[in-house]
Amino acid sequence: MSITLQSVTKRFGANVAVDRLSLEVRPGELFAFLGPNGAGKTTTIKMIVGLLRPNEGHISVCGHAVSGDQAEQGDGLAAKSRMAYVPDQPFVYDKLTGREFLQFVGRMYRLPRAVIEDRIDGLTRRLSMASLLDEYTESYSHGMKQRVVLASAFLHKPEVLVIDEPMVGLDPRTVRTVKDLFIDHVRGGGTVFMSTHTLEVAEAVADRIGIIHQGSLIAVGTLDELRAEQSHDTPLESIFLELTADRDDPQAETVPA
Amino acid sequence: MPKPTPDMATPPPGLEVLAWARCCDLRNRTSQALHEAPLRLISTIVFVALIWTCLYLFFRTIFDQMHSRLVIESAVAIPLVFHFFFIALTVMLIFSNAVLVHGALFGRHEAGYLYSLPIAPRHVVLMKFLEALVFSSWSLILLGIPLMLALARVLERPVPFYLLFIGLFVSFVPIPGAVGLLAAWAAGMWFPRTARRIVFALGCVVGAGAFVWFVHTWRSVSTTSPEWLNSFLSRMSLVKSILLPSTWVTRGIDHAVHGQMQDAAFYLLVTAANALFICWLAVIIVAPSTLKAFGRVHSSNAPTKSRSARARRGGWRAWRGPVAGAMGRMAFFYLPDPMRRVVLKDLRSFLRDPLQWSQLAILFGLMALYIINVPQVNPEFQSWRTQRLISFLNLSAVSLILATFTSRFVFPLVSLEGQQMWLIGLLPLPRRRVLWAKFAFALAVTMGCALLVMALAVITLELPLPLAAVQLAVTASACVALCGLSVGVGALLPVFNQRNPSRIASGFGGTVNLLLSVAYVGIMLGAMCWLTLFRVRPGTGEEPGGILGNWPEAPDFGALGVVAAVILFSLSTAALALSAGGKKFERTEL
Structure with a gap:
């Protein structure tokens, strides 16, 4: 189970x-x-x-x-x-960019750097957030933050x-x-x-x-x-x-x- | 489903990734400050340099005086100054670290997120502990470096002294920090619902206990005896116990001052070894049950049946709202109804937040305790010179307390409304009036407390009527100025994206407000110092209490002019700040 x-x-x-x-x-x-x-x-x-x-x-x-x-x-x-967890109120570090936040999560799950970048690329394209990925997350709307957090949840391919x-x-x-x-x-x-x-x-x-x-x-x-x-x-x-x-x-x- | 990529044989990541994220955060903040608000960054650096220079000059003057006038006593007194300095530092660091670590380890958002990641809790604990140490001690470093430089300059010490001093300071800070970490963890584990109240109750007990002990020790020494200093110092032996870290640091500095570098290095190693040990101990005690404590803290936030049952039964909770409302309506009868409702809302929030009213109660409570004890400590309090000196010191203390309180609690009031602007902004009430409502609320709270304490001082010191009137009038005008400044600057430099009042107060706007408040207090006290202590004309009959001359037959118009100027300056300060803040607040887009 x-x-x-x-x-x-x-x-x-x-x-x-x-x-x-x-x-x-x-x-x-x-x-x-x-x-x-x-x-x-x-x-x-x-x-x-x-x-x-x-x-x-x-x-x-x-x-x-x-x-x-x-x-x-x-x-x-x-x-x-x-596993991965996405809370009801998504948390992101305000002064990190979306990309840095995703890199942080990837490193937490010990993914190799190349794999992290590859998956970030795929997920951001699929979630249509590539244009804002290098902005600080403090400037994101709630929906954009939610997308970043969802991308971070899929990053390490959790069971x-x-x-x-x-x-x-x-x-x-x-x-x-x-x-x-x-x-x-x-x-x-x-x-x-x-x-x-x-x-x-x-x-x-x-x-x-x-x-x-x-x-x-x-x-x-x-x-x-x-x-x-x-x-x-x-x-x-x-x-x-x-x-x-x-x-x-x-x-x-x-x-x- | 493919098996997870991570290799479970290697130890889990944590500290280095958390540190990497923190470094990114710091780099981004610096770069943002440089690109988006260079003027703000430069002005912050200038203000910090200004404070730093003032502190250096202040300490240097003190050490120069001690060194030149009290050659023999200075050898005894300077270590005692350091004993007290580091003991005070110990208490402050324990409390500030406990508060910071509690928020960092048991906060809902970041802590909750980190605990959901595969990181060993000890890494989270260690990282948050280090962050709290930096946050709690940077201001002390600001204070410590000019102290060290002033001492080295007066005593003409070589370079190794500076290195030893820095080493001793850096080794000392983690010791109270680790105690704070343990206190925060214990509060989360065993007092999850009442942690704040426990911390402030402890603060009250420690502060009052220290004050009573000091007064008791002072009173037990006869100041008329030529040996009073030695007698007093021998009774202070408790603060010099070898078991206290403050003693190790003080002895290290003392040996360094006297050029005994080997002994100084010994105390540096003692402090560093103990710091490492207590930090290791604190982390291995706290880490295994951090998640348990986190769960308890968040479980305690949910409403319980027993709490709602209490509310249903009635009692204090049931009728305190209507009573407070009726009292508030009477107290603010002079305000139009919509403004009064904003004030009453703020008053309710204030009364329901023990963090706010307890700090005010602690500061003014300690002040009242001191005032009540003045006649016992100084039997010559009725001499006109002593009366003027003590009344000036009272005014100084009350003004500084007011400046601290308004900067910490009044300044964030406007910023905190940012979250409710969808409501406040649509009210049938000009925004400027909202600002005036904040001012009226802050003025009522601060003036109530300050005038009560000053009235107590006037009665206890048996001040003559003119001096008493001047004291009360200037105190009231200081309340107007400081509240006006904090509300006005709060509207000029708001932080609408922050919900934490302490973070709002410690930001750029809060720092500017604090510096302006301190500058106002400095100018006002400068004028009052000249009037109270230096403007004495012997033989004119004004000495016994006639601060305003021979009142009312032959008033001293010069003195009256100074008092009027101070009051006018205070009112203008408030009016200017509120006017500028009001204009900005009207135009603010949210």
């Missing part, structure tokens, strides 16, 4: 952000992780990449533990070298790509390019674990979809399986709204199918 979560729980004080979450994502699979705001998506992602530690349960990426004692003994670094809200701030052409990059990545045997609010993207590219609500995984499967569970042929939006309807909110009951 590329990503394995076994009965993972994360608490913030008395608040349970993720509750006994178990999930497996296979190689060659694009998994879309959906949920309302505050459902526990980003917390789950941060646990997968090792930034937060679960209070209970176990997480591994490509067979390497990212939580617990094993992670501290070197398994965590082995897992990180096989697992973990992405939080990848399409925010991107223009339609780049959205299409990014979707194609994801599809190429999973066709090559890689894994994409993507959290998103853009249901159309999930509907278009995801092999399987997981829906988290109030910290619990309430549905998981292919789009057809989710439709079958709801017993009618509806778009993903309706399934999502129905599953995540807040029972305390009277308006939620009136969500159209």
Whole structure:
């Protein structure tokens, strides 16, 4: 398995952000992780990449533990070298150019210099950002920063790509390019674990979809399986709204199918 | 899927790549400064050189005085000066490193990104530690070099003295830095939610404790005895303990000053060996659990059920908002409604940020503690000369505190609005009024604190009415000038792309504002020094307290003129800065 979560729980004080979450994502699979705001998506992602530690349960990426004692003994670094993470708020060093930032990331993954330059060339052409690559990143728009960060994620050809809200701030052409990059990545045997609010993207590219609500995984499967569970042929939006309807909110009951 | 390219047998990269990125960053910043704002770079260098020269002249005057007038005592007193200097430096470096390292290791963006890369955490810790050391000590190097040059010049020391001094300084700085690193890590591990409050509470305790100990020691020595200096110094033996790094550095400098290079080199090696050991120890303690601490810090930022439950139950949290709002509306009744709302918003932010009000409380609290203790420390406080001297020193201290506070907290106010300009810019309120609202808020906070402390001093020192009135009037005018300067320069040289107030304050605009504030304080204090300490006409009956002559029967119009000029200068400074800032702010495009 590329990503394995076994009965993972994360608490913030008395608040349970993720509750006994178990999930497996296979190689060659694009998994879309959906949920309302505050459902526990980003917390789950941060646990997968090792930034937060679960209070209970176990997480591994490509067979390497990212939580617990094993992670501290070197398994965590082995897992990180096989994956890439794009956070919801992309980070780049303001006073580096886009090219320098990509070189920095490439060197972090110990890629030879020639390989770094070759891949930077290919990725920047594909993401249409070659013209701005030698400008300081402080002058980039949000979308441009997102493109640089996405390029940095693909630079070392990771086995697992973990992405939080990848399409925010991107223009339609780049959205299409990014979707194609994801599809190429999973066709090559890689894994994409993507959290998103853009249901159309999930509907278009995801092999399987997981829906988290109030910290619990309430549905998981292919789009057809989710439709079958709801017993009618509806778009993903309706399934999502129905599953995540807040029972305390009277308006939620009136969500159209 | 092809296997990853990296060769797992070789050790993971980290430090050299992080250092490479930092060097690129530095090179790009320098090149950008040279190409885009050469004037700004030149003026910064000129200002730094000016400060540096002033410091050199200041230290040289002190050492010259000590060397020529107190030949015997200087041999004892100069090491004591260094003991105190390095102890003060130790405390400052511990706190500044703790704050810097905490932000660098547990910040959301860069730290979060670096921890997601395959880098050993010890490399991140080491890099961030080194960065914090450089950031926290560059200003001390600025202070240390003129100190060293002044001392060497007065004592006519050879070249090796300079090398030893630099070596001792560079070896010393990592010791408090490593303690700061451990403190930041401990705060992240065990006090993730209250780290800031803990640091400032500790700062208060350390500052107040040091002050009480010093006052107690001073009071226990009879200043009327000819042996008072030796007696006082012997009671200061605690600061000269051989276990303190400040003692090693001081002894090293002392031996170097006396030409005993072998002994000086010994203390250099002792300091360097201990620095290396404590840095190694700190990094190997902190590195294995950095990620755990990072997780705890970020877990603690999420709202908890217990916190929301407390809010639901009511208590202080439930009613403090309406009470503060009502008090604020009363305090700013003279402002039009939209401006008052901006002021109240700033007031709420100020009261909810312990970093701001606690610094003001610490500085003015220590000042109040000193004022209350003045009559005990100096029994002759009622003599008119002492009264004038102490009241002038009080005014100096309050003005410098105000200059520091306004530069650190008032200057960034306009820049911080840059993030909310989509809201502020569209309000049915001229932008210039937003600036006036900031000024009104800053003035209310600073004047409230400063006048309270000065009133306490007036009562404690039993100052005569004319002197008391002059003190309070000049303090109030200093508040107007310094707040006006900070708001005005804040609008003239804003930093809209930065959210961190300390970074805004430490940038170019902040430095210019600080220098202008210090220049204003220097001019104002120069005039007040002349009026309070030097303009005394014996036999005219003005000595006991008649700073304004024989008030009100035969007022000294010359003295009144000086006071009026100081107040006018203060008001003009504020008006000029606010006017220039207002014009720029109206035209600013965001």
